Amino acid sequence: MTARFVITSGEPAGIGPDLVLALAQQDWPVQLVVLADKALLEERAEMLGLEVDFFDYQAGSKPQPSRAGQLLIEQVNLPAKVELGKLNTINASYVLRMLKRAIKGCMNNEFAAMVTGPIHKGVINEAGLKFSGHTELLAEQSNTKQVVMMLATPGLRVALVTTHLPLRDVPDAITPELLTDILNITNQSLSEQFAIESPRILVTGLNPHAGEGGHMGREEIEVIEPTLEQLSKNGMNLHGPYPADTLFTPKYLQQADAVVAMYHDQGLPVLKHMGFGNAVNITLGLPFVRTSVDHGTALDLAGTGKADVGSFNYAIEVAMQMTGQE
Ligand SMILES: NC(=O)C1=CN([C@@H]2O[C@H](COP(=O)(O)OP(=O)(O)OC[C@H]3O[C@@H](n4cnc5c(N)ncnc54)[C@H](O)[C@@H]3O)[C@@H](O)[C@H]2O)C=CC1
Numbered sequence: 130m131t132a133r134f135v136i137t138s139g140e141p142a143g144i145g146p147d148l149v150l151a152l153a154q155q156d157w158p159v160q161l162v163v164l165a166d167k168a169l170l171e172e173r174a175e176m177l178g179l180e181v182d183f184f185d186y187q188a189g190s191k192p193q194p195s196r197a198g199q200l201l202i203e204q205v206n207l208p209a210k211v212e213l214g215k216l217n218t219i220n221a222s223y224v225l226r227m228l229k230r231a232i233k234g235c236m237n238n239e240f241a242a243m244v245t246g247p248i249h250k251g252v253i254n255e256a257g258l259k260f261s262g263h264t265e266l267l268a269e270q271s272n273t274k275q276v277v278m279m280l281a282t283p284g285l286r287v288a289l290v291t292t293h294l295p296l297r298d299v300p301d302a303i304t305p306e307l308l309t310d311i312l313n314i315t316n317q318s319l320s321e322q323f324a325i326e327s328p329r330i331l332v333t334g335l336n337p338h339a340g341e342g343g344h345m346g347r348e349e350i351e352v353i354e355p356t357l358e359q360l361s362k363n364g365m366n367l368h369g370p371y372p373a374d375t376l377f378t379p380k381y382l383q384q385a386d387a388v389v390a391m392y393h394d395q396g397l398p399v400l401k402h403m404g405f406g407n408a409v410n411i412t413l414g415l416p417f418v419r420t421s422v423d424h425g426t427a428l429d430l431a432g433t434g435k436a437d438v439g440s441f442n443y444a445i446e447v448a449m450q451m452t453g454q455e
C-alpha cells in the first residue's frame with residue numbers, strides 16, 4: 130500500500146510555504162499530506178507563479194501517490210495575515226498546532242512518517258511559549274525519554290550529545306548517563322534503520338585537543354573515556370574521544386559510519402560545509418520516523434522563488450528509505 134507522510138509547512142513568514150509548493154512540482158511514490166492554511170499557500174503560489182491544485186485531505190481515505198501539480202492539504206487556520214519575512218508572535222500557535230497534529234497522526238499510525246519544514250524558535254518563545262526545537266517537542270509529546278538529533282549528507286552523519294542549550298551549560302549536561310543513551314540510540318538506529326552492521330562510530334572530545342591529557346579540561350578523562358570503555362565492552366564499535374579538529378579530516382571520516390559530537394556547533398558546521406542543501410536532520414529514537422530540512426526559515430528568501438528545495442526533497446527521500454518505500 131502507498132505510504133502516507135505528513136508534512137508540516139513551518140513558519141508561515143519564512144520559506145516553508147514556498148518549499149511545500151515546490152514539492153508539488155513533481156510526482157512522489159508516497160502520499161504527502163501538507164498541514165497549512167490553504168489561503169496562505171494560494172497567495173504564495175500566485176506570488177511564485179506556480180500552478181497548483183489544492184485538494185482537502187480526508188482521513189480514512191485510501192492513500193494515493195502524490196502527483197505533480199496537486200497538493201493535498203489539511204487546513205490549519207492562521208490567526209493573523211502573514212507579511213513576507215516578518216515574524217508575528219500571534220502566528221506562533223499555528224506552527225505548534227501543525228506539529229502537534231502531525232505527532233498525533235504519527236503516534237496513531239495515520240502517517241508513516243513526518244517531514245518538517247523550518248520553524249523559528251525565537252518567535253515561538255517571544256509568544257510566551259517555551260520551546261527549544263522540534264527535537265525536544267517530539268520527545269516530550271511522544272513520551273520518549275531520550276532522542277538523538279542526527280544530520281546526514283552523503284558521506285557524513287553527525288549525531289549530537291546535546292542539542293539546543295546555551296554553550297555555557299554544555300559541559301554539565303554531558304553525563305555518563307546521557308552519553309550512554311545517545312550512543313546506544315545512535316548505534317541501534319544505524320543498525321536497524323540504516324542496515325549498517327556493527328556501525329563504526331567516532332566520538333569527539335569536548336575540549337581543545339580532547340583535553341590534552343587533562344591539561345585543557347577533564348571531561349574526556351572523567352566522563353567520555355570511561356563511557357566509551359564500558360560500551361565497547363558491551364560490543365559497540367566506538368572510537369575516541371578524538372579532538373574534533375582531527376576527527377573531521379578525511380583520514381578519519383573515511384572509516385566512520387557516524388560521528389557523535391558533543392554539541393550543536395561542534396558538529397553541524399562541518400556537516401553543513403560539506404552538504405548544505407543536500408542534508409537531512411533525522412530524529413533518532415522516536416516511535417516513528419521524523420526527518421527535516423538542514424536549514425532554517427530563511428526569512429530573506431520567502432516569496433522570492435530563490436529558496437532551494439534540495440534539502441526538503443532529500444528529507445522526504447530519507448523518510449522513504451527509513452520506512453522501506455525505496
Ligand atoms: N529545521 C528547522 O526548523 C530549523 C530551524 N532553524 C531556525 O531558523 C531560524 C533562522 O535561522 P538562521 O540562522 O537565519 O538560518 P537559515 O538557515 O534560516 O538562514 C541562513 C542562510 O541560509 C540561507 N538559506 C536557508 N535556507 C535556504 C534554502 N532552502 N535555499 C537557499 N538559501 C537558504 C538564508 O537565506 C540565509 O542566508 C532560527 O530561528 C533557527 O532556529 C534553523 C535550522 C533548522
Ligand SMILES: NCC(=O)COP(=O)(O)O
Nearest residue numbers: 262263264265397410421
Ligand atoms: N540545527 C538544527 C536545528 O536547529 C533544527 O532543530 P529541530 O527544530 O529539528 O530540533
